[in-house]
Amino acid sequence: MAARRRRRLLALEGVFLVLAILFVTVATPRLAGAVGNAFDDLGAKMGELFPALQGSKVIDLPSGGGTVNVDLTAQGLPDFTREPQLKITGRVPEFAMAAGRKLEITLNGSVVSSIEPDAGGAFAASLTLREGPNAMALTLLSGTDIIAHSSYTVVLDRQPPLLTLTRPATGATIEGTNVVIEGKSEAGATITVDGRTVIPAQDGSFSDSYTVIPGAMTITVTARDRAGNETTVKTPVTVKAPTTASIAVTVTLDKVKVTPGTIVTAMVQVTANGVAKADEQVTLSVGVITIGSARTNAAGIAFIGFAAPPNEGDAAVVVLATGASGRATLTVAK
Numbered sequence: 001m002a003a004r005r006r007r008r009l010l011a012l013e014g015v016f017l018v019l020a021i022l023f024v025t026v027a028t029p030r031l032a033g034a035v036g037n038a039f040d041d042l043g044a045k046m047g048e049l050f051p052a053l054q055g056s057k058v059i060d061l062p063s064g065g066g067t068v069n070v071d072l073t074a075q076g077l078p079d080f081t082r083e084p085q086l087k088i089t090g091r092v093p094e095f096a097m098a099a100g101r102k103l104e105i106t107l108n109g110s111v112v113s114s115i116e117p118d119a120g121g122a123f124a125a126s127l128t129l130r131e132g133p134n135a136m137a138l139t140l141l142s143g144t145d146i147i148a149h150s151s152y153t154v155v156l157d158r159q160p161p162l163l164t165l166t167r168p169a170t171g172a173t174i175e176g177t178n179v180v181i182e183g184k185s186e187a188g189a190t191i192t193v194d195g196r197t198v199i200p201a202q203d204g205s206f207s208d209s210y211t212v213i214p215g216a217m218t219i220t221v222t223a224r225d226r227a228g229n230e231t232t233v234k235t236p237v238t239v240k241a242p243t244t245a246s247i248a249v250t251v252t253l254d255k256v257k258v259t260p261g262t263i264v265t266a267m268v269q270v271t272a273n274g275v276a277k278a279d280e281q282v283t284l285s286v287g288v289i290t291i292g293s294a295r296t297n298a299a300g301i302a303f304i305g306f307a308a309p310p311n312e313g314d315a316a317v318v319v320l321a322t323g324a325s326g327r328a329t330l331t332v333a334k
Contacts, residue, residue, distance in 0.1 A: 072103070072138040072150040080155045080227040084129045092121035092140060096148055106137040129156040157227035161186045165221060168237050176242045180209045185223035185231070192222045214241040245272040249282070249326030251319045257331040260310040264330060268294070268302045268319050276300030283320045286330070308332050 074090040092103065103123050105113040113125040127136065133155050140148040165183040168174060181193050184205045191198045193208045200206040219235045250269045258264060266284055270277045277300045283293040284304045294302040308330060309315050315330045 072140060072148050074138065074150070074152060077152055078154060080157055080225075081129070082156070082158050082227040082229055084156055084158075086127045086129055086154065087124065088127060088136070089122070089124040090138070092117045092123065092148070094121060096140060097121050098142065101140060101142050101147060104139045104141055106139070108135055129154060131156050131158065155227070157225065157229065160229040160231040161189045161223045161225040163189075163221065163223040163231040163233050165233055165235055168219070168235060170235050171237065173238045173240060175240055177211050177214060177239060178209055179212050179219070179237070179239065180207070181219060181221065182207045183221060183233075186225060189223045189225050192224075194220055212239055214239045243273075245277075246274075247272055247277070247321060247324035248274075249319055249321045249324050251317060251326040251328040253317065253328050253330060256329070257333065258308045259334055260308055260312070260332055262308045263305055264308055265303055265305045266317060266319070266328070268296070268304065268321075268326065270296050270300045270302075270321050270324075280321055285318045285320075286315055 072090060072092060074088050077088060102114055102116050104111055105125050107127055112127060115123055115125060117123045133153055135153055137151040139146055163185045167180055167182040185191060187202060187204045189204060191200050191206045198206050198208045216238050219237060220232060222230055222232045224230045248271045252267045254265045268282045270280045270282060278296055278298045280296045281293055282296065282302050284291045286306055286309060291306040292304055294304050296302045309332055312332050312334060315332060317328045317330055319326045
């Protein structure tokens with residue numbers, strides 16, 4: 001009897017469990033929808049009560065305070081100038097403009113001007129620079145608040161650049177039609193030689209060469225620094241046309257009659273217009289055979305040794321120099 005009663009209770013528990021599962025499966029989506037709708041209704045009511053929370057209301061930024069990320073550009077401001085009076089002009093961007101804002105101009109740490117830009121944002125002011133670097137700043141103010149800021153440095157330089165010529169010397173006579181100019185100025189200067197621009201080295205030194213017509217002439221060199229100051233040096237010189245040298249080669253043998261194979265030394269002397277020509281290369285040949293080369297010493301003399309040819313008879317000893325030649329005769333006999 002007890003066993004039968006236990007089986008009935010287990011059967012009832014199984015039925016209740018199945019019904020609970022069916023209820024949860026059917027009711028949960030509806031319950032979730034109802035909860036969601038309730039939250040939607042709550043959000044709508046909150047939106048009606050607090051419209052700014054919806055994100056559609058325009059946010060008004062304050063007209064003063066804060067820093068605008070913008071540069072105040074001064075137009076055409078030079079890095080270097082030789083004029084102490086400097087006019088500074090520029091324009092404030094439209095989005096940085098507002099009523100009551102002023103532009104403060106500072107020069108070397110002192111406020112020299114406080115102006116209000118015009119309706120288009122344009123501004124202009126005149127400044128007096130001091131010799132050397134000048135630090136200036138532009139500050140757009142709204143009351144005491146800084147809206148925008150820019151700074152610049154302008155160097156006032158009224159000293160002309162140094163310029164020295166090391167070549168040619170004043171009044172020099174130059175042989176030939178090629179003139180070489182050498183000199184030095186300050187670093188960064190622009191160099192012109194007789195109107196032609198020459199690129200200097202980083203330390204300001206320069207060199208140039210060009211062909212000219214023989215006669216008296218004046219070489220004009222100008223150095224211009226970055227501020228526009230100029231220094232000019234004029235050097236008078238005389239250019240002589242190159243003279244055609246008359247080269248003479250003389251060959252003298254230490255022996256003029258020898259047996260085959262005998263060592264012979266040739267003394268070669270080279271002159272130009274009768275003057276000994278040093279460091280001239282000469283080449284000696286015996287017959288059609290080239291023996292060797294040598295250079296003349298300070299006296300214009302060179303020595304070349306060779307062995308007499310094996311064939312009997314007269315052998316031509318020929319020496320070639322630049323634009324000239326000389327010869328001697330060697331007799332070979334047993």
